[in-house]
Amino acid sequence: MSNVLITGGAGFIGSNLAHDLVEKGNKVTIVDDLSMGRLENLVDIQDKIIFIEHDVCDHEFMHELLLKNNFDYIYYLAAVASVADSVERPVPTHKINQESVLDTLEFIRANELKIKRFVFSSSAAVYGNLKASPKKEDMPVQPLTPYAVDKYASERFTLDYNYLYGVPTVAVRFFNVYGPMQNPESPYSxxxxxxxxKLQKNETFTLYGDGSQTRDFVYVGDVVAALQLVAEKTPISTVYNIADGGETSLNDVIHTYEEVAHRKLDINYLPKRNGDIDKSLADVTKIKTLGFKPKWTLKDGLKEYWDYEEKRSESHGQHE
Known part of the structure; x- marks a missing residue:
């Protein structure tokens, strides 16, 4: 049994990770200010975790938490995960997406805390609009927004704290993660x-561009497995892409989803937005060396996601 801290653990990926860790018998503490996360994501495990509603930018609070708890693993998922928000508010988002990460790493180093691994969650956004495909971890990067710049800088700090000070760290770059407990009301969705x-509510979906843009969609169950794999098995402090390694156009995704949901999506096509990325595909060779194997096909993942959301809306309907 490990003692685990997840920052941002009421969010989409964090809550899925928490469920899996709890199921495996680990002790899990979550810190989340609920600005993007939702308590209902943790309702099934609320008696089995320690949940603290707090801001990770409160350094004193974080220091005390780290000193008291002897965590084995720290999964740093707390972030303002919105590119648009970072463009709108570069300084406040920087405090969360970079300063809080550096402060935590520095506190671990200065106090010689004996952790097994600090896992930082970065993003495929660091690659920007580089033409080369698939994206490999050792390629040049092209962060085009404050969000991507902060993610890249935090990623480098994470690895440097290993190279310079021996703190056991690893960083991951998420591609397009989907699945249960994602918050559609959030502008960061x-x-x-x-x-x-939109499918559930029979509302119109706005598609920017012609739908030919491709993404590497990865089901959250595969991401949860990958996170634990890099935390426990990486031989060195490095960065890994977490993705499926497959490329699907938005049009194809929509067709597959319509099949799964037995519904037709009403689409309003608008011109492509400035800064939107045309093609996103990951090279997952590196994480596969640790034994990572995506288990979820797009169709299976979408079915699982749709069934979860249908159940959720039914139970909400009963409560109303």
Whole structure:
């Protein structure tokens, strides 16, 4: 049994990770200010975790938490995960997406805390619009927004704290993660949670561009497995892409989802937005050396996601 801290653990990926860790008998503490996460994501495990509603930018609070708890693993998922928000508010988002990460790493180093691994969650956004495909971890990067710049800088700090000070760290770059417990009301939502929401409500989905843009969609169950794999098995402090390694156009995703949901999505096509990325595909060779194997096909993942959301809306309907 490990003692685990998840920052941002009421969010989409964090809550899925928490469920899996609890199921495996680990002790899990979650810190989340609920600005993007939702308590209902943790309702099934609320008696089995320690949940603290707090801001990770409160350094004193974080220091005390780290000193008291002897965590084995720290999964740092707390972030303002919105590119648009970072463009709008570069300084406040920087405090969360970079300063809080550096402060935590520095506290671990200065106090010689004996952790097994600090796992930082970065993003495929660091690659920007580089033409080369698939994206490999050792390629040049091209962060085009404050969000991507902060993620890249935090990623480098994470690895440097190993190279310079021996803190055991690893960083991951998420591609397009989808699945249960994603918040469609959030402006930071992935495209699939918005499509799910529109299909359920029979509302119109706005598609920017012609739908030929491709993404590497990866089911959250595979991401949860990958996170634990890099935490426990990486031989060195490095960065890994977490993705499926497959490329699907938005049009194909929509067709597959319509099949799964037995519904037709009403689409309003608008011109492509400035800064939107045309093609996103990951090279997952590196994480596969640790034994990572995506288990979820797009169709299976979408079915699982749709069934979860349908159950959720039914239970909400009963409560109303």
């Amino acid at each position: 992935g495209v699939l949670s918005i499509i799910t929401d």
